Each structure stands twice: as structure tokens, then as C-alpha cells.
Amino acid sequence: MDHPFDCLVIGAGMAGAVCARELAERGGKKVLVLERREHVGGNAYDCFDQAGVLIHRYGPHIFHTNDRRVFEYLSRFTPWLSYQHQVVANIPAENGRMELPVPFNLVSLRTAFGQEKAHSLAKRLIAAYGMEKKVTILELRQHPDPEIAALADYVYEHVFVHYTMKQWGQRPEEIDPATTARVPVFLSEDCRYFQDLYQGMPKEGYTPLFERMLDHPDITVELNTDAAARLTLADGQVLLDGAPFDGTVIYTGAADELFGCKYGRLPYRTLTFQFETHPVDYWQSHGTVNYTMDQDYTRITEFKFLTGQELPGVTTIMKEYSSAYTGGAGEIPYYAIINEANNALYAKYKAEADRFPRFHLLGRLAEYKYYNMDAIAARALALCDDLLK
């Protein structure tokens, strides 16, 4: 059978959508995209709920990058709404509860300790590290000055240890240090969650961005289609619908699933999202509120802050609960659990995939990494640069 397509892309998330567009537009290729979900966009997908609120079904997604190429590339498919994400930790306090900016910064320091003590601590911190510097919690805990070490213990206890236990089932010092380093202590008055040059939200939402990216005469998208039913990998040959396929294949799903998990399942954390709609304009103080000391959920996101949607009298919030991924029906692997043993297991699947020529693993799942959207877009553009040279 002669296939009418030059390239096959599995998954219509950021990795798959950017590759499909590049291969079709820049490479003049005919591209087939298979997506098992009923929609494009992968985990960045958004939609309107019954109350008319624009929600993110798979967790809050805020776009931020320092990569100009990525920003300009995505800007072809969407105008942007200027949005600078802010997060607070909601913790028990003497007279009820208090909210500290996260990342923990000089404002958090004053809120937690009062002007006078905060002033002296800030002086010590700035003398040790410098103003506007970012210091990871694990580094800060190593500091020899007993006052800085005591502050580090406070931040560890009030911001990191319980949240990390909920999110990963492990303590901060047991997980990949790059994970807590995403949210360093910041010696600054800047209360934004990210400091990247380009930040914002796609003005009409992520789903229209993806739809536009995939809207090209040489791209065919088949939704509700699991690659497992169409693709076979055997004896160094890729078969599509039972017939040899010799074109480029870009696979953005989980690497273990490709090979029937024959070496064992790659460990992941999954999330359960609980959505609630309330008859008020706004329900909480910031776009995301982290519950860093108590509650079973890790954080609550209120979408109207993120999307800028003006909808009086109603709002939708989402609570996130994290647990171990078991591979059960309907469960989604969201976070790779990065450590030496799991990386070694991943390497076995990668070596299997590498035996197939023109077959590429790309994306947060397929590469078993903790990538943000911009990193994935950059990797997709770089792979296509390589494929099309």
C-alpha cells in the first residue's frame, strides 16, 4: 500500500503541532497527525465550561519564555493578552491565615517576620548573595550563618516540605534538585512567578492557537485515534495500518507505551482536578493560591485571573490533587519522576526507539523530562531544522 503521507506525527500537543506545521509549511510535506483525545492542544487545551468560564482542563498553563524565536513563532497563531502570573502560599497564622508571595521574596519576608526583623534578615541575605539574586531552598539551607539557616528552615517548612510531599510523595531533598529550583527564594521585591522576557496568555485561548497552527492544507488531523491501533514497530520497520511506512515519524506519547511497557512502566505522577463554580466575581486573591502547609490539594487556580475574562457574578476554580500514576484507564501521566533509576529505565525504551530509522521521540512525555511549553516548542523547531536541512 502506498501511503498518501510523507510524515506521521503522534499527538497534537505543543510538540506535535509545531512539528506538523513546520514539516508541512517549511518542508512541503504531507503530514498525518493522530491524536487519541477528542481535541488538539494536549495538556494546554482550554475550553468554556457550563458557566461560560474559560478553563484549562489539564491544569493551569501560563506562557512564559526568554526564547524570542519561540515567542515570535507562536505569535503567528495568536495575539497575546499581557498577563504576569502571581502566586501566594496560603498558610495558617496566629489569627486565621496569611498569604506569602511565592517564590518567597523580600515581600514574603516582611509579611512573615514584620518590618524590623525582615530588614535585618534581608541585609544578611543580600550581603551573602546579592540583590535580585535567586537561591534555591536546598542551597539556602546549607548556609553557615545561623540566622540565614533558621530562615531557610522557616521557608522549607512553610513553603516547600508539605507541598512537595503532596506533589511528589517525597521530601525536597529526595527529588530532582532541578524541580524545587524552579521556585527559588528570590531576593527581590518582584512578586511575579516568572521573570521571563515574554509572558502572557493567548488572547482567545490555547485551543484556537493550536487549531490555527494545525490549519494547513497539507496537515490531516485524526482525533479520537490512538496510535496503538494504527502503528506497529517490528523488526526495525514501522508499519502504518499494516503497511510499511518509510517517512519521518514523530512520536510525542509516553515511550514505555510504544513497547508495551516491556521493561516495566515508567513512573509518573498524575493529577486529579476538581472544578468548582461559585456565584461571585472572584473567589480568591490571586490566579493561583498554593496550600503549602495543609489541605489535601496542592493549589487552587482561578481561571478568570489568568484569562482576563470579564464575566460578572460567576467564577470557576480548580483544586489539584497529586498521586502516583498507575496506568489505569483514563489516568494521564503528567510529571516524569526524574531520578537515576527512572532515567536508566527510560534509556532502555529510547534505545529501542532508536533502532527505527526516521523515528523520533519528542516532547515532555516521549523524552521523560520536566519541560515547559516554550522548551517543547523550541525542541520541535530544532528537530524540524535538522530534518529539513
Ligand code: FAD
Ligand atoms: P502533551 O501536551 O502531553 O501532548 C501529547 C499529546 O499526545 C496528548 O494530546 C496525548 O493525548 C497525545 N498522545 C499520547 N499518546 C498517544 C497515542 N498513543 N496516540 C495518539 N495520541 C497520543 N508549561 C508552561 O509553559 N507553562 C505552564 O504554566 C504549565 N503548566 C502546567 C501545568 C500542569 C498541571 C502540567 C501537567 C503541565 C504544565 N506545563 C506548563 C507543561 C506543558 O503542559 C507541557 O510542556 C506541554 O504540554 C508539552 O507538550 P507535549 O506536546 O510534549 O505534550
Ligand code: UDP
Ligand atoms: N514547590 C513547593 N511549594 C510551592 C511551589 C513549588 O514546594 O509553593 C516545589 C514543589 O516541589 C513543586 C516544584 O517546587 O513540584 C515546582 O513548582 P512549580 O510551580 O514549577 O510546578 P508546576 O507548576 O510545574 O506543577
